[in-house]
Amino acid sequence: MKIGIYVFSGTGNTRIAAELLTESFRNSGADAEVISIEDFTKSKAIPDLSKYDMIGIGYAVHAFDAPWPAYDFMRSLPESPGKQLFLFKSAGDFFWNGGSSSKVRRTLVKKGFDVFHETLFVMPANVLMRYPDAIIKNLYTIAKKTAEKSAGEILSGRRALAKNGMIKRIFTRLFSSAESFGVKRMGRRMRVSAECNRCGLCWRECPTGNITEGETRPVFGKRCSLCMRCIHHCPKYAITPWLKFFRLKEPYNMKKIVADKTIPDDALKSVDKGFYKRYRGYFEKRGLL
């Protein structure tokens, strides 16, 4: 069994989920590889799905839905009648299961895919609120367990799709339409402080090719997806979006946090008050903590 896992990830969380799934598939004897959706966003190439027996598509949740580059990719896929496809997404909260996946599923079913399984990875938020390192590390441990469970289900062909009720669908539609309209405009209004040393990382790494070098400071175009990558990865933290509060007080690097042995990996187990208490209940109910 050969599995191609296509992923759109702004700041790396969904990519980590894709890597964890890959590891779990391989541990079960299947052959899996991760492919970046952004390679196709930039080149407009059509992916060759014929070499895979099964496809996975993963995306970072934006406004309860998939970001526009993930939709562009899905719409560019060749007709694939009966091809098995599983979905996964990463969100900064479990609220509403990261929104409705109806539109994503419809887009793929129209191409003939048999969309049969769906997983939510609860990851640290990359906007608004900086999660403490110990929580980030625990979310990684939980993501690993989530990947193991999902990979087992996917390989056994279990059908498991999220329920998307009418209210969830309507709200997702409203939020995501507003977001898709707003992000391209907001992206043009990124501010770059004098701290910028013109290292070039932002314009090299932007997944939609939205940044150019400019004469003195990087210049942002009309193709932003507000993925937050340029903001998080800038070594000077010199980029600020128009809605300032969107940016975390300080960026995080999940892989570095996970590698840090001084940080515990089960912090949620002992949380009994405050914002993260709900996380404890959510994960305990699912046998993930």
Ligand SMILES: Cc1cc2nc3c(=O)[nH]c(=O)nc-3n(C[C@H](O)[C@H](O)[C@H](O)COP(=O)(O)O)c2cc1C
């Ligand atoms: C523009 C934008 C909108 C977001 N909207 C949501 C949301 O509706 N619900 C949620 O739980 N997280 C939301 N998030 C947080 C991300 O989904 C979450 O941090 C995710 O793990 C980021 O994945 P990535 O690192 O692969 O980009 C949003 C993030 C961005 C940048």
Ligand code: SF4
């Ligand atoms: S990544 Fe930051 S420091 Fe580097 S060019 Fe972009 S804005 Fe300037």
Ligand code: SF4
């Ligand atoms: S400009 Fe920044 S936020 Fe917008 S798509 Fe590029 S890297 Fe992401």
